[in-house]
Amino acid sequence: MTSLILKRLGIGLITVLAVSVIIFFGTKILPGDAAQIRMGQQATAENVAALREKLGLDKSYVMQYLTWLGNFVRGDLGISLSSDVPIVNLISDRYQNTLYVSVLTAVIGVPISLMLGIMAAMFPGSLYDRVLTFISVTLVAAPEFFTATLMVLLFVFALGIGTAVVVGSTEGKGVFELISHFALPITTLSFVIASQLIRMSRAAVLNVMSSPYIEMAILKGVPRRRIIFRHALLNAIGPIVNVVALNLAYLVTGVIVVEIYFGYSGLATLIVQGVQTRDFVLVQCLGMIFCLTYVVLMLIADIAAYASNPRLRHPK
Amino acid sequence: MSTTDTPIGAHPDMLGGMPDGDKTDHFVAPYDEGVSFDELPDAPPKARFRLTTTGKIGAFFVIFWFFIAVFGPMLAPYGENDLPFPDAYSEFQVPQAGAWLGTDVQDRDILSRIMYGAGRTIGISVIATLIAYFIGVVLGIGAAVSSPRVDMVMSRINDAFLSLPTIMLGLVVVAAVGSSIPVLIITAGCIYASVVFRLARALGQEIMVMDFVEAAKARGEGRWWIITREIWPNAAMPLITDFGLRLIYIILFVSSLSFLGLGVQPPQADWGSMVRDNLGALQYGASVIPVLAPALAIATLTVGINLVVDDISAQSGGKLSKRL
Amino acid sequence: MTDSPNQNEVIFEAKNLQISAIRDDGTELPIVKGVDFKVRRGEVIALIGESGSGKTTISLSALGYCKPGLKFAGGEALLLGKDVSKMSTDELRPSRGINVAYLAQSAAATFNPSIKINEQVTESPVLHGTKTQAEADEKALKLYHALELPDPENIGDRFPHQVSGGQLQRLMAAMALCGEPDLLVLDEPTTALDVTTQIEVLKAFKQVIKEEGAAAIYVTHDLAVVAQIADHIVVLYNGEVKEAGPTDIIINRPQHPYTKRLMNAIKPLPEAGQGESSSDEYLRKDPALEAKDVDAGYGGLDADGTPKFPVLRDINVAIERGKTVGIIGESGCGKSTLARVLAGLLPAASGEVLLHGKTLPPALANRTRDQLQKVQFVYQMADTALNPRQKITDILGRPVEFYLGLKGADKRQRVEELLDMVELPRQFADRYPHELSGGQKQRVNLARALAAEPEVVLCDEVTSALDTIVGANVIELLKRLRRETGVSFVFISHDLSTVSNFADEIVVLYAGRVAEQGSTDKVLSPPYHPYTRLLVSSVPETRIGWLEEAAQTREAKAGVAGAVKLTKKGCPFFERCPLAIPGTCETIDPPQRLDGAGHIIECHREVSELGG
Ligand SMILES: Nc1ncnc2c1ncn2[C@@H]1O[C@H](COP(=O)(O)OP(=O)(O)OP(=O)(O)O)[C@@H](O)[C@H]1O
Ligand code: SF4
Ligand SMILES: [Mg+2]
DSSP: HHHHHHHHHHHHHHHHHHHHHHHHHHEEEHSSHHHHHHTTTOOOOHHHHHHHHHHTSSSSSHHHHHHHHHHHHHHHOOOTTTTBBBHHHHHHHHHHHHHHHHHHHHHHHHHHHHHHHHHHHSSSTTTTHHHHHHHHHHHHHHHHHHHHHHHHHHIIIISOSSSSSOOOOOOOOOOOHHHHHHHHHHHHHHEEEEEEHHHHHHHHHHHTTTTTHEEEEEHTTTOOIIIIIIIHHHHHHHHHHHHHHHHHHHHHHHHHHHHHHTOOSSSSHHHHHHHHHHOHHHHHHHHHHHHHHHEEEEHHHHHHHHOOOOOHSOOO | OOOOTTTTTOOOGGOOBBBSSSSSSOOOOOOOTTTSSOOOOOOOOOOOOOOOHHHHHHHHHHHHHHHHHHHHHEEEEEEEEOSOSSOOOOSSOOOOOTBBOOOEEEBHHHHHHHHHHHHHHHHHHHHHHHHHHHHHHHHHHHHHSSSSHHHHHHHHHHHHHSSSSSHHHHHHHHHHHHOOOOHHHHHHHHHHHHHHHHHHHHHHHHHSHHHHHHHHHHHOOOOHHIIIIIHHHHHHHHHHHHHHHHHHHHHHHHHHHHTTSSSSSTTSSOHHHHHHHHHHHHHSSSOSSHHHHHHHHHHHHHHHHHHHHHHHHHHTTTHHHHOO | OSSOOOOOEEEEEEEEEEEEEEEEOOOOOEEEEEEEEEEEOOEEEEEEEOOTSHHHHHHHHHHTOOOTTEEEEEEEEEEEEGGEEEEHHHTTTTBBTTTTTOSSSOOHSSSSSTTTTTHHHHHHHHHHHHHHHHHHHHHHHHHHHHTTOSSSSGGSSOOOOOOOHHHHHHHHHHHHTTTOSEEEESSTTTTSSOOHHHHHHHHHHHHHHHHHEEEEEEEEHHHHHHHHHOOEEEEETTTTTEEEEEEEHHHHSOHOOOOOHHHHHSSOOOOOOOSOOOOOOOOSSSSSEEEEEEEEEEEEEEETOEEEEEEEEEEEEETTOOOEEEEETTTTTHHHHHHHHHTTTSSEEEEEEEEEEEEESSSSSSSSSHHHHHEEEEEHHHHHOTTTTTTTHHHHHHHHHHHHHHOOHHHHHHHHHHHHHHHHHHHHHHHHOOOGOOOHHHHHHHHHHHHTOOOOOEEEETTTSSSSHHHHHHHHHHHHHHHHHHOEEEEEOOOOOHHHTOOEEEEEEEEEEEEEEHHHHTTSSOOOOHHHHHHHHHOOOOSSSSHHHHHHSSSSHHOOOOOOOSSSSSOTGGGOOOOOOTTTTTTTTEOOOEOOOOEEEOSSHHHHHHHO
């Protein structure tokens, strides 16, 4: 078990390195270089060359990569090409919005979806199950901005609550104020991950519920509640944690669309700006941050899967 | 219970003979001497595949949008950048005769743009899915039949790609080379090829360890025969079903990029970018239609595909969803 | 249990019981078509029949339970006078586990992998309030002792995957009995076990059923087992009762043609003088295929050239031209591995395989087409051995074309001849495998091997997945083919009876080593290798009272079937051997004792000590 987890951690580390290579060299295909872009069109050749040297751009790509990676690990993220500001500052100005929305979505959306999904698995084929399944099959395939539009229709147009844009500062707001501040993005994202979570948690529990040992428990006359909470959930917990981690990883994508849709600034808007202004130093950094989050969540998903296997938990 | 004298195995009104002449509980069912009992009859054939109601609704939308994708530009009332009311120029006009869905942020006819956009969104996605399938299937099945070492190297590289959020990869590529329709197609195709690779490789491996493949190897068949005659016919069906799912994800990916302003570039119409262009309508409270209409178009298409796919996989024993 | 154990009390009665399957399109398909039988206190009723006859479905009705997709369609299932087929789950709950308990076919699947054994065993009576936890624990402990489980005090603290299959099967019996039910429903509880383990489990079951004064419904397809354990037999075919009566009558004087068919399909007991050609002087003059000093295993080779997971050690086997060699041994002893080495599917780690005295390259890829053609392999599961996307004509036609170069009409004609050979109608050529029944698929599987016109055909458990009658027919076919084609067969099976009435020579494998080999007559008569003796005495006879005799005469120690362990040196049978010589047997490889021509026993004991 420990060795399996260590192995998985090792693979995770290799993945992170591979990711950094892809991101670094991916942005290197770009014609033109950082020095030229930062100095602008009017800069003299000497000035550009001087800056190139200062930024280490005259070194080989491999050296540049190693320096960049080393700096990244130490928290030195470099200077934005388009705005000439240290990227750390750009990020620290905006990361809260992204963090608030994703954490609040996770805290509110995940438990509710899991409950709904597990309940659907407890009464398979019931009206409740069929309606829920239909809704999640529908929402799972719909784009985030469709769900967002539905939310705006519901809250802003039908109920007359708030506006279709998130405006104002979050300074000094408590949890509940934050929730109402970000009500639209949070509900949108919750719906998006809920559709996945409901389907997958329902499937995970149903899978366990159809195993022979559950049939045996029924034939032993074990009451329904005990079958679910002692016999089934114990074996379904691993798959469910796995599902949750996978879906949180998915939030990374959802957050980007939602920020643009509701027009508040966060890390996602920042990276989109970076792409539009071809500020690849910024894109590299933010890309790494998003990918790292994603890789860590995938790691948790896999470790949850190992941990759920009793053969690994209690070796012979 | 007082009927203890009823012979075992015999229901009072279906008693057979009482052979042996003795009073034991011996029951023998009536029989024909001629009947042989060599083998039990096989199970009856499975019911034929039928779409459920939701599946039919899904199929309707899919057919509808593919039709529009092909014939939309011919049927559209205006060109994609024409103004229906050039004299009364005003953004976000309400639906009215001559512009059934109203006009957008630049006073263009929304209905026409959706009809033009259909071809672009669906076309890009379908071509990208085909590319993803071609690359993914060739490499995936190739890895499955290769030596373990080659297979491991290929899978590890693929895993690294898979462990990135697709939208991030898309952003990095667009940041590097800029956005155009060919770039979109190739990017989407390559990114999703890694998902297809994983599926094709898993399928290939599953089939590779089947006894009939080993039998072919033991017969001395070459690798080409094994791939084309033994593996491919068995992998094709599940792969085709998965095509629908992959198409959904690619449509969503392409639309999301367009929505972020990094996909199809103006003034060309595309559903994702239409949502973005017209977000203002929603935010100023002008109208919902300019945003809702293209979003709804994507949703009905992807949900429609999903309803059909869901039907198919449910009826093929839900195996597909397990593989994914 | 009631206070006055009335011997005639009817515990369960099925009255015109009908159960249907609900198809996808909502129509109903009758599975059980009006079945009647009764179970009285202290009585064991056996339901026998082949797969698909509805045995399991009927037995579950005693618990008022239908598998998902099935439903009660009529009649009554009376448990202690109450019709359980019409009760809701809530109404049934109090009686499940207390009045009636269930033992499933696979214990490994029916134990919850995440909960300790003891909690699962005692769960039912404790939840129903018929016992306190302490009382239930005490009862469980008693049962562990009665079922001869190792380390009974602590076994309950383990998780299910921490005990062996045979032990888990007995633990499941403890789970069923802990609530002291009036009726036990046992569904093929010994089918998954080796013969040497089966006998122990059977003995324990029989004993415990008697002591607890319960009644039982015992589901099986094995008549020999039925003869040991049942008082009454109900013969089922296609959801109907064909014959029912006391065990003695059904076994010895069956009336219905189907019952007679079943009885005829029972293999004769393994005894000397059954092999097709039983010549005393069995000489190895002209072996077609030969294994010399073969070591093999899985997981790649370590630095010292031994496999990571060694399975076979020092194997010497020869397959005489035109003869049949049976390979026998319990599950996991390496039978399939040996066949795979002979076929070249698994290269040997050391030693060599010879075809007509010439060494074969170990790996398939290096063998010539000619060499490949000569040795053909038949897989156990026809389902996975036949490509589901190829028609029978392609499956059989390919080797014909590949090895013999026949094309077009010649090929088609050869395919039809092959179908004739395996007694299948010619029009099957245009069918796909899933349009054939299990036995028919197995015939196609055989025909494919014969299509290559080989010299040696390796058959790995080709009848084990088939029903009794179907399997018996396949054996008949094999015998005919052997006579007509002169091909050598290697016939692998865990079932000594099957092997003994088909093979000229028998190789007994134990834990990856040959324990004994020689002509069928020699191997099946004294002197025996101690393991062969155990095997021979474990094969159940279809004779009432055999179990008691066998249990008495068998050496007690040999019965405790541990997991088969491979050893690097010495005799692997040491731990179970009643004749073992401590200090010698487990440290030194046993020598080959020769008892007449070609009969080899690998044992430290002298041949004279092994006789009698
Ligand atoms: N691919 C494999 N990798 C590792 N170990 C294996 C593999 N296949 C079989 N084994 C192990 O090798 C041993 C012998 O297996 P083998 O299949 O030859 O036994 P067998 O006698 O045919 O058993 P059975 O009667 O159950 O078919 C077993 O312990 C098994 O677990
Ligand atoms: S060698 Fe020893 S342990 Fe092995 S069978 Fe002979 S007597 Fe028994
Ligand atoms: Mg085997």
